[in-house]
Amino acid sequence: MTDSTRPARVRFAPSPTGFLHLGSVRTAIFDWLFARHTGGQFILRIEDTDQKRFNPESMQNLTTGLRWLGLQWDEGPEVGGPYGPYVQSERRDIYQQYAQQLIDSGHAYRCYATAEELEQMRAEQTARGESPGYDRRYRWISDEERAQLEAEGRPSVVRFAAPLEGTTVVHDLIRGDITVENESVRDPVLMKSDGMPTYHLAVVVDDHLMEITHVLRGEEWISSAPLHKLLFDAFGWEAPVFVHLPVILDPSGKGKMSKRKTVINGLEFSPFVHDYMEQGYLPEAMFNFLTNVGWSYDAEEEIFTRDEAVARFDLADVNPSAAALPFSKLEWINGVYIRNMDPADLQARLVPYLSRDLGISEAELAADPRLAGLVPLIQERLKVLSEAAEKVDWAFKTSDEITYPDPDLLLGRKLDAAQTIAVLETGAALLADVEPFDHDALEAAFRAAADAAELKPGSFFSPFRVAITGKTVSPPLFESMVVLGRDETLARVQNAIAALRASVAEAVEE
RNA sequence: GCCCCUAUCGUCUAGAGGACUAGGACUCAGGCCUUUCAAGCCUGCGACAGGGGUUCGAAUCCCCUUAGGGGCACCA
Numbered sequence: 266m267t268d269s270t271r272p273a274r275v276r277f278a279p280s281p282t283g284f285l286h287l288g289s290v291r292t293a294i295f296d297w298l299f300a301r302h303t304g305g306q307f308i309l310r311i312e313d314t315d316q317k318r319f320n321p322e323s324m325q326n327l328t329t330g331l332r333w334l335g336l337q338w339d340e341g342p343e344v345g346g347p348y349g350p351y352v353q354s355e356r357r358d359i360y361q362q363y364a365q366q367l368i369d370s371g372h373a374y375r376c377y378a379t380a381e382e383l384e385q386m387r388a389e390q391t392a393r394g395e396s397p398g399y400d401r402r403y404r405w406i407s408d409e410e411r412a413q414l415e416a417e418g419r420p421s422v423v424r425f426a427a428p429l430e431g432t433t434v435v436h437d438l439i440r441g442d443i444t445v446e447n448e449s450v451r452d453p454v455l456m457k458s459d460g461m462p463t464y465h466l467a468v469v470v471d472d473h474l475m476e477i478t479h480v481l482r483g484e485e486w487i488s489s490a491p492l493h494k495l496l497f498d499a500f501g502w503e504a505p506v507f508v509h510l511p512v513i514l515d516p517s518g519k520g521k522m523s524k525r526k527t528v529i530n531g532l533e534f535s536p537f538v539h540d541y542m543e544q545g546y547l548p549e550a551m552f553n554f555l556t557n558v559g560w561s562y563d564a565e566e567e568i569f570t571r572d573e574a575v576a577r578f579d580l581a582d583v584n585p586s587a588a589a590l591p592f593s594k595l596e597w598i599n600g601v602y603i604r605n606m607d608p609a610d611l612q613a614r615l616v617p618y619l620s621r622d623l624g625i626s627e628a629e630l631a632a633d634p635r636l637a638g639l640v641p642l643i644q645e646r647l648k649v650l651s652e653a654a655e656k657v658d659w660a661f662k663t664s665d666e667i668t669y670p671d672p673d674l675l676l677g678r679k680l681d682a683a684q685t686i687a688v689l690e691t692g693a694a695l696l697a698d699v700e701p702f703d704h705d706a707l708e709a710a711f712r713a714a715a716d717a718a719e720l721k722p723g724s725f726f727s728p729f730r731v732a733i734t735g736k737t738v739s740p741p742l743f744e745s746m747v748v749l750g751r752d753e754t755l756a757r758v759q760n761a762i763a764a765l766r767a768s769v770a771e772a773v774e775e
Numbered sequence: 776g777c778c779c780c781u782a783u784c785g786u787c788u789a790g791a792g793g794a795c796u797a798g799g800a801c802u803c804a805g806g807c808c809u810u811u812c813a814a815g816c817c818u819g820c821g822a823c824a825g826g827g828g829u830u831c832g833a834a835u836c837c838c839c840u841u842a843g844g845g846g847c848a849c850c851a
Contacts, residue, residue: 280851315850380849387848396777397847422849440780449778449847457849464851488779488846511781512845520844557787557800564789565799584788585780587844591787594801604814645814656812711810726810738812 272305273478277331277338278468280312281323284537285330287590288483288513288522291555295510296481297336298556298578305478309341310471311352314461319354330538334548335571340475348475353467360462363470363500364423364455372499373455375421376403377414398451399424423456425465425496433491438479438508439583445491453492465489469496477505479580484509484587485521508580511559514589522590534592545618545650546595550602554595559584567594568601600648612640615653622654623661635660638748642740659734660748664756667735672768675731675761678724682769685728686762688718692729693758702751707743732761 277293279285300307309331313319328343340346350356367373376399378386387397404426406414414421427450435443455466462470472480487509497504513522516534526535535541541551553568560583562569603611619636620627630636639657647653659667669675676685695710715725730742733754739745746754 278851282851312851318850376849378849383848391776394776398777420849437780443779445779451847454849459849461849463849468851483845484780485845486851491779509780514844516786559787561788561799563799567788567800586782587780588787591801594787597801600814643813646812708810715810721810723810730811736811740812742810 271303271478273299273303274306274308274476275300275479275481276308276310276472276475276477277336278310278312278471278482279327280315280318281327282315282318282320283323283524284326284539285323286522286524286536287538287555288536290330290334290336290538291513291558292481292483292510293331293336294334294552294555295560295578295580295583298574299479299481299580300339301575302578306339307336308346308348308475308477309338309351310475311342311354312464312467313352313354314457314464314467316354316459316461326539330542333538333542334552353471354461356467356471357460357462359474360456360466360470361460364462364466367425367455367499368423370499371426373423373425374404375411376424376452376454377419377421378403398449399453401452404452420458422454422458424452425450425455425492425499427452427492427495433494435490435494435507437487437490438506438580439585440487440509443487443490445488447491447495450492450495453489465492465496469493469500469502472505473497473500473502479506479508481508481510481580484512508583510583511585511587513558514587516589516592532592543651545652546599547602547614547650550599551595553602554598555590557594558588558590568598596648603647603650604645606644608641608644611644612636615640615650618650619654619657622651623658625661633661635748638744639740642744642748646740656740659736659739660745664753664760667733667757667760669731669735669761669764672764674737675728675765677720677726677728680720680724680728682765682772686765686769688720688725689728689732689758689762689765691718693755693762696746696751696755696758702747704743704747707746711743728761729758733757 275296277289277296279289297307299305311324324342331338338344340348341351364373368375378399383399386400386402390397390400404424428447431447432444433447433450435445437443453465454463456462468480471477490507490509493507494504514520515522515527517527517529522536524536526533526540528534538551549571552571553574556562556574557567560578561567562574562577606614613631615636616627616630619625620630623630625633639660643653643656646656672682675689676682677688680688691714692711695707695714699706699710711726711729712722715722718725726742727737729746730739731737733739733742733745733749749757
């Protein structure tokens with residue numbers, strides 16, 4: 266159990282270098298859940314101190330993705346807050362001030378090593394079989410040497426003067442104590458020569474200034490946690506609680522999930538949130554799915570609402586071991602959410618996808634009575650919203666656009682072309698006369714006809730399915746007929762009869 | 776190479792020394808239902824990495840081994 270009585274301040278601190286990644290989102294979800302659980306704040310901070318890698322497009326991608334998932338931040342870009350600015354590149358002066366404070370107190374120093382010099386140093390270390398790391402060569406130079414280098418105008422960075430002896434113990438909320446020899450902290454760079462801070466300085470200064478109580482981040486940060494602890498100590502600040510979340514593994518189980526799409530056994534997996542938006546995953550399903558990786562609601566239930574998760578979430582219950590995302594479960598969960606939706610809601614959510622895939626304007630679709638009839642028919646058959654088009658496209662075509670390139674598909678089970686034509690003609694007569702033209706009347710009439718013809722329903726019905734939709738797999742038959750209406754249904758059946766006759770004639774000629 | 780983290784079915788997980796013949800979910804296989812496809816229902820396959828301790832008793836605590844993962848930048 267974590268102390269849930271005190272409101273926590275947690276931050277999600279991505280760097281805007283690419284598209285929003287599922288691994289990042291899982292961290293953001295845990296941040297959000299913990300903030301809500303404790304009645305605290307969820308803060309968004311942009312870590313854009315690497316000017317070379319900054320990608321302006323990714324800001325939009327990030328905020329869109331977070332909002333899609335319902336992870337609205339309480340403080341941060343676009344919404345402001347009392348601890349701003351929340352974009353690190355706008356906080357340059359703050360970091361410079363704190364770096365100077367560290368230099369003044371003897372906890373940091375300027376280093377004048379060039380990139381080439383450092384590269385050579387590492388090469389030599391590796392050649393000697395030593396582990397590569399800065400050898401502190403500028404830590405103990407004399408004041409005269411320092412003055413000389415400054416006078417020459419040599420560019421410099423600010424490095425942390427790490428303790429040379431002893432050990433540092435970082436307590437991680439889900440992993441316990443992590444102990445590291447201070448000697449292994451090799452005076453990392455705090456301020457780069459361009460005047461920007463490195464992650465290490467910026468994160469410590471900002472987490473302190475923004476009064477962050479719990480630092481949630483990926484386990485790839487474990488190795489720098491002792492450095493951060495040491496920095497908090499050097500400033501004389503109290504460190505926040507560290508929580509290193511398990512990394513998300515590649516679906517293949519090999520290594521961290523990559524930052525690009527991967528193909529495994531012919532299936533494509535994307536690590537980017539926007540791809541799931543596009544495919545028609547529901548944000549609430551995605552949220553539910555991701556929440557179950559590294560944390561669990563209880564021993565039995567895997568489907569739960571956001572509020573239920575907020576009520577139970579506790580960082581102390583997070584599982585420390587790395588996990589691959591179980592994508593087959595995502596499909597299942599999404600299907601569950603779709604099935605549980607109010608049909609009117611589903612219809613509204615389907616409109617943008619159908620509009621895109623069918624080439625019909627959203628306004629036109631929304632007003633089309635066929636859509637309302639179709640949605641309940643496909644609701645339990647949908648795994649993702651983007652599948653809808655292929656399931657209902659036939660309804661939006663004209664009878665001429667339904668073609669039968671392979672007329673044999675029209676054939677009922679164990680029926681030849683002549684028998685199938687007879688079936689279709691029987692059905693056509695029923696379709697012309699049945700009253701009312703609704704599901705029950707149609708089913709009754711067709712079942713009676715199948716009986717009379719001494720055919721199994723499946724074998725009698727299937728020619729109509731293909732005639733009407735052009736496909737062997739479709740939504741339920743009679744409901745589909747009702748959506749089309751009597752005239753359109755009849756026209757398609759007649760076209761199918763004609764297609765079969767033509768194919769019989771062709772076969773005779775040969 | 777060095778440092779650190781982790782280890783339960785194929786995958787995601789439950790498990791806080793006795794409630795474990797190790798539970799759930801997804802996937803897969805079989806069956807039922809059925810106008811196709813789904814959905815639903817039932818059944819099945821399937822795991823405590825290995826070895827030492829501690830203890831009356833270990834999936835659970837300790838150690839070693841092994842395996843997997845992360846890190847060793849003027850990137851985050």
